Structures are given as C-alpha cells and as structure tokens.
Amino acid sequence: MKLFDVYPLFDINIVKGKGCRVWDDKGNEYLDLYGGHAVISIGHAHPHYVEAVSRQVATLGFYSNSVINTLQQQLAERLGTVCGYDDYTLFLINSGAEANENALKLASFYNGRTRILSFAKAFHGRTSLAVEATDNPKIIAPINNNHHVTYLPLNDMEALRHELAKGDVCAVIIEGIQGVGGIQMPTTEFLQELRTLCTAQGTVLILDEIQSGYGRSGRFFAHQYADIRPDIITVAKGIANGFPMGGVLISPMFTPVYGQLGTTFGGNHLACAAALAVLDVIEEENLVENAAQVGKHLMEELRKLPHIKEVRGRGLMIGLEFAEPIKELRNRLLHEQHVFTGASGSNVLRLLPPLCLSIDEAVSFVERLKKVLR
Numbered sequence: 047m048k049l050f051d052v053y054p055l056f057d058i059n060i061v062k063g064k065g066c067r068v069w070d071d072k073g074n075e076y077l078d079l080y081g082g083h084a085v086i087s088i089g090h091a092h093p094h095y096v097e098a099v100s101r102q103v104a105t106l107g108f109y110s111n112s113v114i115n116t117l118q119q120q121l122a123e124r125l126g127t128v129c130g131y132d133d134y135t136l137f138l139i140n141s142g143a144e145a146n147e148n149a150l151k152l153a154s155f156y157n158g159r160t161r162i163l164s165f166a167k168a169f170h171g172r173t174s175l176a177v178e179a180t181d182n183p184k185i186i187a188p189i190n191n192n193h194h195v196t197y198l199p200l201n202d203m204e205a206l207r208h209e210l211a212k213g214d215v216c217a218v219i220i221e222g223i224q225g226v227g228g229i230q231m232p233t234t235e236f237l238q239e240l241r242t243l244c245t246a247q248g249t250v251l252i253l254d255e256i257q258s259g260y261g262r263s264g265r266f267f268a269h270q271y272a273d274i275r276p277d278i279i280t281v282a283k284g285i286a287n288g289f290p291m292g293g294v295l296i297s298p299m300f301t302p303v304y305g306q307l308g309t310t311f312g313g314n315h316l317a318c319a320a321a322l323a324v325l326d327v328i329e330e331e332n333l334v335e336n337a338a339q340v341g342k343h344l345m346e347e348l349r350k351l352p353h354i355k356e357v358r359g360r361g362l363m364i365g366l367e368f369a370e371p372i373k374e375l376r377n378r379l380l381h382e383q384h385v386f387t388g389a390s391g392s393n394v395l396r397l398l399p400p401l402c403l404s405i406d407e408a409v410s411f412v413e414r415l416k417k418v419l420r
C-alpha cells in the first residue's frame with residue numbers, strides 16, 4: 047500500500063529533535079522556526095516531557111472516559127489557573143478541528159440556532175462544521191456546504207453590527223490571530239465590540255486559540271490583549287507538544303448534559319500526562335514571557351530589513367509579508383541555510399518556533415535570512 051498523496055513534501059526526513067533544532071537522517075542540523083506547524087511549544091524532546099510521557103505509558107497509556115481520570119481533573123485545574131479561566135470547564139478531544147466542531151455544536155445546543163459568522167481568510171479545521179467555517183472553497187466538499195456560515199471582512203465593524211442585529215446568529219468564531227490567513231490580527235476595538243454585540247444578541251462567542259494560544263502570542267491567549275472573555279475558547283497544537291490533543295474551555299453559562307458530547311480517545315491518560323508536562327515547563331521556564339521578549343526582539347530586527355513589506359504578529363507568531371511570492375526564498379532558507387519556516391498564501395513567510403527560542407537563535411535566523419535576501 048502507498049500513502050494517499052495529499053501532502054506536497056520537502057525531500058527531507060527529520061529523525062531527531064532537541065529544543066529549537068531538528069536533524070535529518072543524513073545528520074544535517076536545522077533551526078526550527080516552524081515548530082512542526084506551531085505544535086512544538088516547549089521544544090523538541092524536552093527531558094521533563096520525555097520522562098513524564100515515558101513514565102505514564104509504562105504505567106497506564108489509556109483507559110476509557112467511563113472511569114475517573116484524575117489526570118484530566120489535574121489538567122483542568124492547572125490550565126484554569128495558568129490561563130486565568132479557573133471558573134470555566136474543560137472538554138478534551140484529539141485535534142483542533144474537533145475542538146471547533148464541539149464548540150460550534152455546544153453553541154447550537156445552547157441557543158438552538160444554526161447560523162454562524164466567520165471571517166475572510168479564517169481557518170478552523172477540516173471536519174464538517176469547522177471546514178464550513180473555513181474560508182477556503184477548495185477544501186469544502188459539497189457535503190460540507192450547508193449554508194450555515196456567513197463570512198465577514200475581518201475588523202469590519204459595520205458588517206458585524208449588520209449581521210448580528212438580525213438576532214439569529216448562533217455563534218461567531220474568530221481566531222485570536224489568524225494563522226493560515228497570513229498573521230492577520232483582529233483589533234482590540236473590534237474584539238471588544240464583538241464581545242458586547244454577542245452578549246446583547248444571545249450569540250455565542252468562540253475564540254479559536256488553536257494556533258495563537260498556549261503562550262505563543264506572548265500572553266496565554268492572544269485575545270487577552272483585548273481584555274475580553276469569550277464564551278468558548280478552543281485549543282490544540284502546543285497543548286501537548288506534539289501528542290495529539292485538543293481542548294474546549296467552556297464558560298459557566300453552559301450546563302453539561304450527560305452524553306451530549308463524547309469521544310473515545312479524548313483526554314486519555316497519556317495525552318494528559320503530556321499536557322501536564324507542557325504546563326510544568328511553560329511555568330518553570332517562563333515560556334510565555336520568553337515568547338513575548340524574544341518575539342519583540344525578533345520583530346524589531348526583522349523590521350530593519352529593507353526587503354520585507356510588512357512584519358506582523360505578536361510574540362512568536364510572526365508573519366513577514368513580501369511583495370513577491372516567497373516559494374523560492376523559503377526553499378533557499380531550508381536547503382541553503384537549514385531553517386524551517388512556514389508559509390501563508392503565496393507572499394507571507396510564517397514563523398512559529400518553539401516558545402523556548404533564545405535570543406541567540408533568533409539572531410541566527412535573522413543572519414541566515416539576510417543571506418538569502420541578498
């Protein structure tokens with residue numbers, strides 16, 4: 047059997063990682079400014095993480111959600127405290143798409159409505175509702191195209207007021223910072239108005255912090271820069287540093303109903319051990335503060351480079367917009383300078399490194415970028 051060929055691959059076989067570095071099967075070392083697509087939060091192969099996951103798998107890797115799992119309870123308690131939402135409850139699943147799928151279902155169970163507002167360039171995942179709320183017709187199969195979603199331009203206050211005033215919107219789903227869309231940021235005023243309008247209309251506000259959350263923006267959640275509290279927050283990617291896991295943080299206004307949501311694998315013992323180890327390291331190594339400081343320095347240095355049209359982002363979620371397509375630049379960074387980066391669309395280079403990136407590593411990246419920009 048061959049693999050179903052849906053991924054355009056770089057011809058590189060990564061076999062080892064440590065901190066912000068990875069190695070291929072030929073022993074070449076690469077600087078990882080991509081974090082395996084924003085997934086590696088505390089760095090590759092962190093010793094505390096390796097120890098915690100190894101210990102758990104040797105004890106109990108999995109049991110079902112029909113018995114008490116104290117690791118889930120510990121995770122909910124720890125996460126609530128670290129992120130400032132200790133009055134919210136936590137539902138655990140295995141991916142970002144599932145987090146958004148469950149968030150949207152919960153919203154619809156709550157107010158009985160079926161209309162969703164999403165934004166231009168949004169990406170929320172590839173399952174049925176999540177993909178319907180994703181602004182990319184190429185990945186919406188006809189069976190997913192069920193006309194639940196209206197897309198609005200990001201930061202267009204008038205369009206938002208107009209749609210919400212109809213009083214029939216189930217939920218608004220918005221990324222803390224758009225990732226796939228090219229590091230586009232909702233303004234503070236927009237998020238604050240969105241919060242006010244959703245409350246007034248009985249519409250559920252869902253903040254997708256799957257890429258922008260878990261410390262990446264330099265705050266635990268990117269929306270915390272706007273000082274708002276959404277009704278539901280979704281997380282995944284960095285939550286377990288590569289172990290597949292997602293979470294839905296749910297405001298006290300929702301009442302849980304037995305059997306309404308559920309999953310076989312979600313919140314299993316091994317995933318929880320990985321997620322708890324991630325929180326240990328985030329706290330012990332002050333990784334949220336590190337993301338803020340190193341990200342600020344990196345953006346200042348990048349803004350000095352003449353070739354870049356715009357540098358956008360917060361913390362270690364950074365987009366470099368170029369006037370020209372970046373395909374060749376990205377390939378040269380990888381093959382000549384041994385740096386992994388991400389891309390958004392044709393012209394934006396996306397940086398999503400592990401949150402432990404040091405100033406020296408940031409400087410090294412800027413030096414390597416300068417070499418390919420010459």
Ligand SMILES: Cc1ncc(COP(=O)(O)O)c(C=O)c1O
Pocket residue numbers: 141142143144146169170171172221225226254255256257258282283
């Ligand atoms: C903002 C956002 N939401 C949702 C998802 C989907 O997550 P997953 O691929 O884990 O389903 C992604 C993945 O890139 C994302 O960036």
